[in-house]
Amino acid sequence: NDLGAIKRFVEVLYTFCERFHDCLFELGAHTRDEEIRRTIAYNLYDEYGSGNPRRGHLQLMRDLLHSMGYSEADINSIRVNPGAGQFMDELLRYCREETTLKALGCVCVGAECNGSTYFRKIFSAFRQKPCLRGADLGVLELHAGDDEEHRENMIKMITPYLKDADSRRMIQEGFLDSVHLFQQLWTSMAFYEGLVEKPMTMAMAA
Numbered sequence: 001n002d003l004g005a006i007k008r009f010v011e012v013l014y015t016f017c018e019r020f021h022d023c024l025f026e027l028g029a030h031t032r033d034e035e036i037r038r039t040i041a042y043n044l045y046d047e048y049g050s051g052n053p054r055r056g057h058l059q060l061m062r063d064l065l066h067s068m069g070y071s072e073a074d075i076n077s078i079r080v081n082p083g084a085g086q087f088m089d090e091l092l093r094y095c096r097e098e099t100t101l102k103a104l105g106c107v108c109v110g111a112e113c114n115g116s117t118y119f120r121k122i123f124s125a126f127r128q129k130p131c132l133r134g135a136d137l138g139v140l141e142l143h144a145g146d147d148e149e150h151r152e153n154m155i156k157m158i159t160p161y162l163k164d165a166d167s168r169r170m171i172q173e174g175f176l177d178s179v180h181l182f183q184q185l186w187t188s189m190a191f192y193e194g195l196v197e198k199p200m201t202m203a204m205a206a
Contacts, residue, residue: 083188110178
């Protein structure tokens, strides 16, 4: 029930949502597969509210931060801890430099397919925190609902590639890299909160 720690966590979550959009743009720009581009474009349109800016995912996160006492200036000046910043940079680099299928496995499977479950878990946990009684937690549930459809889109998109052994291997490698990257993020956050003695070495740099 430490409001300061929760705010730092939400700041990282907000920054990740922003970086996730950057990753999808990079992925779409670097693939020549029209079906992948089409699915990514559709998901990005939905991420930005499907024509309603108030339902865009970044706006939902901003609404949550506003309800926690942040001003627009506060949000615009958010700076995450160095470990989280390294995670964001590596995720974007991955989408710019790795093969399309590996990037799909990392971002679209490793992150997008877990989004609805993750946001609902945060929603359930935050509802139990007395220090968040005035916060607009419903935006987390709205976000989770949108991500259910996004997950289905991602699964449908990768299914044809799973029939080919090499394509399936690249998607799996990307997914496993995602697991390592998120482990690095969580341990770095624990380090900067004083919960562990040293952050996990970034697996991608090994």
